[in-house]
Amino acid sequence: MSPLNLASPQDLQTWASSLPAADAQAQPELAAALQARLDEKTKPLGALGQLERLALQIGLIQGTSSPQLHAPQVMVFAADHGIARQGVSAYPVEVTPQMVRNFLAHGAAVSVLARANGVAQRVVDCGVAADFEPHPELTIAKVAGVAHGSADSTQGPALTLAQALQAIAKGRAVVQASPGNAVLLGEMGIGNTSPAALLMHALTGTPLADCVGAGTGLDAAGLARKQATLARAVAANAAAAASGDALAVLAALGGLEVASLVGAVLQAAHERRVVVVDGFITTAAVAVAAALAPQVLGYCVFAHCSAESGHARWLQRLGARPLLQLDLRLGEGSGATLAWPLLRAAVVMLADMASFASAGVSTQSAAAGAPA
Numbered sequence: 001m002s003p004l005n006l007a008s009p010q011d012l013q014t015w016a017s018s019l020p021a022a023d024a025q026a027q028p029e030l031a032a033a034l035q036a037r038l039d040e041k042t043k044p045l046g047a048l049g050q051l052e053r054l055a056l057q058i059g060l061i062q063g064t065s066s067p068q069l070h071a072p073q074v075m076v077f078a079a080d081h082g083i084a085r086q087g088v089s090a091y092p093v094e095v096t097p098q099m100v101r102n103f104l105a106h107g108a109a110v111s112v113l114a115r116a117n118g119v120a121q122r123v124v125d126c127g128v129a130a131d132f133e134p135h136p137e138l139t140i141a142k143v144a145g146v147a148h149g150s151a152d153s154t155q156g157p158a159l160t161l162a163q164a165l166q167a168i169a170k171g172r173a174v175v176q177a178s179p180g181n182a183v184l185l186g187e188m189g190i191g192n193t194s195p196a197a198l199l200m201h202a203l204t205g206t207p208l209a210d211c212v213g214a215g216t217g218l219d220a221a222g223l224a225r226k227q228a229t230l231a232r233a234v235a236a237n238a239a240a241a242a243s244g245d246a247l248a249v250l251a252a253l254g255g256l257e258v259a260s261l262v263g264a265v266l267q268a269a270h271e272r273r274v275v276v277v278d279g280f281i282t283t284a285a286v287a288v289a290a291a292l293a294p295q296v297l298g299y300c301v302f303a304h305c306s307a308e309s310g311h312a313r314w315l316q317r318l319g320a321r322p323l324l325q326l327d328l329r330l331g332e333g334s335g336a337t338l339a340w341p342l343l344r345a346a347v348v349m350l351a352d353m354a355s356f357a358s359a360g361v362s363t364q365s366a367a368a369g370a371p372a
């Protein structure tokens with residue numbers, strides 16, 4: 001198997017399974033060294049809370065007690081979806097290519113937040129229903145046969161297995177070609193909360209109604225229509241949905257940007273990059289990757305809990321603890337870019353904070369030895 005070629009489902013499984021675990025259990029000595037470094041900082045034990053857990057995790061991902069972060073990239077994987085023609089979104093499908101142009105013109109939320117937080121932006125056309133002019137921040141990663149979007153999953157599989165594999169391989173290539181050691185994952189695709197909800201249902205067994213949310217802002221009638229539409233997609237893909245085979249489920253129900261994101265997550269983890277996960281749709285990709293290789297979760301920092309109903313439950317299912325809760329439901333990587341300063345702060349804290357010894361601060365509490 002060449003580094004980027006995923007010719008068969010077996011190639012994918014073999015490559016995914018070969019990912020080393022990056023957690024404390026796999027690296028007990030490093031975990032202890034990182035914890036000792038955190039504990040000697042001038043603060044009550046554990047007082048920096050999640051920031052400490054973040055520093056520990058980044059150290060474990062990089063395999064060092066002195067982690068560093070450089071050249072963060074937010075990658076906005078964009079695609080269109082056949083199921084969007086069924087009226088499952090509050091916005092028209094034309095918005096996907098229009099927003100791609102907006103990203104490239106630096107007018108979108110993610111573009112502005114990325115610039116504010118020192119994060120470079122890359123936009124990836126995984127199957128948008130348009131052909132774009134070349135742009136230095138745009139990577140064309142279309143898959144032959146579905147260059148303008150996946151098929152309508154209410155009529156059969158959204159993608160063939162071969163198309164899903166090609167999309168995964170293209171996501172790998174995007175990460176491989178990128179600088180830095182942190183990727184922030186985002187997406188854009190009108191209708192893509194539908195494949196994400198379908199994947200949640202198929203991968204977790206959660207009742208469909210608890211997976212389906214308002215997305216870009218459906219009203220109650222729209223939500224009811226979306227639920228009925230997604231039930232038809234489940235019925236049209238019953239065998240794949242119930243197969244327990246992550247690739248088959250992804251191909252049947254997922255979209256092209258989700259598939260490319262699966263490749264990007266796995267490739268980033270293989271390169272020991274920190275993966276910052278955005279909202280509901282990027283979580284769908286991580287969940288597919290985790291179904292192939294559960295150890296991938298050790299490389300993932302979950303930026304925020306989206307207002308999309310279903311996200312909180314899915315994060316809990318994955319054992320993920322999101323950093324932020326800001327009622328965001330935008331996608332694009334907006335939550336990931338907002339969380340980025342916290343990762344930077346965690347690493348700087350670990351590097352630069354004085355220790356009790358270096359600052360001459362007492363560690364012993366007077367109360368500790370006092371009579372009760």
Ligand SMILES: O=C(O)c1ccc[n+]([C@@H]2O[C@H](COP(=O)([O-])O)[C@@H](O)[C@H]2O)c1
Nearest residue numbers: 089189191192193215216279280306331
């Ligand atoms: O990231 C999220 O949690 C999220 C929640 C709701 C909507 N979105 C964005 O909105 C679009 C999908 O919503 P919809 O209603 O068209 O399925 C897509 O472009 C996503 O980036 C994203």
Ligand SMILES: Cc1cc2nc[nH]c2cc1C
Nearest residue numbers: 091095188216330331332
């Ligand atoms: C305007 C707009 C921007 C978006 N960004 C991500 N999803 C989106 C959906 C819409 C409708």
